[in-house]
Amino acid sequence: MSRILSDGLPAYIFSPPGAPGITIAELWHGKGVPKISELVDPDLESQPAILPDAGGMRFRLVMHAPGDRMAMHATDTVDVVVVLSGELCLEVEGSEVVTLTPGDSVVQLGARHAWENRGLEPCIAAVFLIGAEP
DSSP states (O other): OOOOSOOSSOSEEEOOTTOTTEEEEEEEEEOSSOOGGGOOOOOTTSOOOSSOOTTOEEEEEEEEOTTOBOOOBOOSEEEEEEEEESOEEEEETTSOEEEEOTTOEEEEESOOEEEEOOSSSOEEEEEEEEEOOO
């Protein structure tokens, strides 16, 4: 039987430690390889980890405030990012900076990288994270 699990504001909205200019709204998360016939309702009321474990998944809306810069970092995740509004700069270690605008997307595969909103308005991005093996 199909049903709508949630229709309203996300149950969990947070800023990662040390990143006050970033706001994340957790939309969905799961663990392991999904099997449609056995999906368990995700507990969207629980506080999710910042990153999914290997095989886990997260789907989020992330808001970067103007002037926000996330430090250079690497994660054991495949990150699928689509900019919905504003602009967001992606710096990949050893490469040039790319500016993403609404409709632009990137698949980030665990490289050392940094995000920065150099614009004058907030940037909102849809982000799907897939936990990977190191």
